[in-house]
Amino acid sequence: MVLALALFGAVAVFRLWLSWLNLRHLGRTGHVVPSELTGSVDGAQLARMSAYTAARGRLGLLRGLLSALVIGAFLFAGGLGRYDAWVASVAGGYMGRGLVFVAGLLVLSAVSSAPFQLYSDFRLEARYGFNRQTPGLWWADWSKSHALSFLVMLLLSAASLSLVQAAPHTWWLWVSALVTSVSLLLTVLSPYLIEPLFYRMEPLDVADLREGIRSLTERAGVHVGRVLKVDASRRSSHSNAYFTGLGRQKRVVLFDTLLSQMSEPQILAVLAHELGHWKKHHVLVRMITMQALFVMGAYLAFRLAPSAALPGLVGLDSASFPARVLILAAATSVLLFPLTPLLAAWSRHDERQADRFAVELRGAPLDLAEALAKLGSENLANLHPHPLYAAFYYTHPPLTERIGALRGMV
Numbered sequence: 001m002v003l004a005l006a007l008f009g010a011v012a013v014f015r016l017w018l019s020w021l022n023l024r025h026l027g028r029t030g031h032v033v034p035s036e037l038t039g040s041v042d043g044a045q046l047a048r049m050s051a052y053t054a055a056r057g058r059l060g061l062l063r064g065l066l067s068a069l070v071i072g073a074f075l076f077a078g079g080l081g082r083y084d085a086w087v088a089s090v091a092g093g094y095m096g097r098g099l100v101f102v103a104g105l106l107v108l109s110a111v112s113s114a115p116f117q118l119y120s121d122f123r124l125e126a127r128y129g130f131n132r133q134t135p136g137l138w139w140a141d142w143s144k145s146h147a148l149s150f151l152v153m154l155l156l157s158a159a160s161l162s163l164v165q166a167a168p169h170t171w172w173l174w175v176s177a178l179v180t181s182v183s184l185l186l187t188v189l190s191p192y193l194i195e196p197l198f199y200r201m202e203p204l205d206v207a208d209l210r211e212g213i214r215s216l217t218e219r220a221g222v223h224v225g226r227v228l229k230v231d232a233s234r235r236s237s238h239s240n241a242y243f244t245g246l247g248r249q250k251r252v253v254l255f256d257t258l259l260s261q262m263s264e265p266q267i268l269a270v271l272a273h274e275l276g277h278w279k280k281h282h283v284l285v286r287m288i289t290m291q292a293l294f295v296m297g298a299y300l301a302f303r304l305a306p307s308a309a310l311p312g313l314v315g316l317d318s319a320s321f322p323a324r325v326l327i328l329a330a331a332t333s334v335l336l337f338p339l340t341p342l343l344a345a346w347s348r349h350d351e352r353q354a355d356r357f358a359v360e361l362r363g364a365p366l367d368l369a370e371a372l373a374k375l376g377s378e379n380l381a382n383l384h385p386h387p388l389y390a391a392f393y394y395t396h397p398p399l400t401e402r403i404g405a406l407r408g409m410v
């Protein structure tokens with residue numbers, strides 16, 4: 001237990017230190033407009049960007065500190081043992097206990113994260129003019145999204161628990177197959193069943209732009225079913241664009257906020273970047289990798305869950321099957337933490353490739369550079385991440401690096 005606690009503490013402290021380092025770096029350099037962004041961002045806008053980034057950073061640091069303390073206490077100060085005993089006292093049977101165990105944790109995590117999300121949306125985001133949702137809409141979203149994830153998680157848990165019981169020696173294979181099928185099914189059904197619960201999507205009504213997008217996707221050789229506009233502005237003025245769907249069901253979704261902020265060539269440049277992700281199979285490779293990791297995780301859980309030494313890692317004498325899976329999940333997240341910068345570097349590599357693809361597809365690297373500068377400025381991005389923080393967490397290269405590379409392609 002001492003070693004497990006030390007590793008858990010080391011990862012938690014290291015994460016907090018990185019966030020603090022990033023904040024301090026911003027405090028020291030956040031008033032200098034990077035040369036790549038002169039002309040796109042002035043001193044006043046930079047001050048807003050840095051203040052917003054610092055406010056988000058401080059909130060993130062507080063949240064990280066509290067969650068490390070709460071999770072640490074739950075795992076190492078007897079919380080899990082008491083929770084496990086409580087579950088056994090209110091529910092009977094293997095299935096009943098398993099489901100109450102999962103449901104209780106889902107409720108705890110939903111309830112404990114709500115105050116942070118409320119503060120973030122109605123104080124922080126509102127202070128910088130991003131928040132556009134009413135409390136009514138916020139709570140409607142919150143209830144719908146949590147009801148949906150409860151339903152999916154409980155059904156998955158029930159099915160997995162019955163597989164564990166029915167096939168005690170091969171369940172890891174069946175559970176992996178189940179999770180893979182469900183995630184594929186959700187990807188296919190989400191545009192019809194889930195997205196309409198939250199957003200109104202309508203066909204893009206700007207004829208010129210629609211034609212521009214058609215010719216761009218044809219030139220890239222990607223078949224796109226529909227080009228849609230989503231009413232993201234009902235919630236937030238943050239802007240974005242994305243591709244979803246598989247096979248012939250692929251769709252382009254543009255935030256209405258993006259449409260109002262950018263010129264047509266800039267929107268096409270952003271879409272050309274997104275097309276790059278499809279053409280270079282980034283989405284597919286990532287999905288396959290995640291599923292492969294899940295199969296490995298399920299196999300490890302199958303091998304290690306019965307181990308007599310497992311409860312001892314968190315100072316317990318005994319633990320139920322769901323509690324054992326939870327201990328394994330926590331151990332995995334601590335042990336795999338050193339992979340974080342590798343996964344982030346992989347993602348940044350894909351982003352650079354998609355940027356290059358966009359320029360090969362339609363030329364005009366400055367269109368994309370200006371679009372990125374505008375996105376960064378409108379969304380109040382951090383122009384001064386600490387290099388170590390960026391190396392660890394950034395899924396996209398820092399804005400100045402991307403814009404510098406694009407300018408170099410002219």
Ligand SMILES: [Zn+2]
Nearest residue numbers: 273277351354
């Ligand atoms: Zn991208």
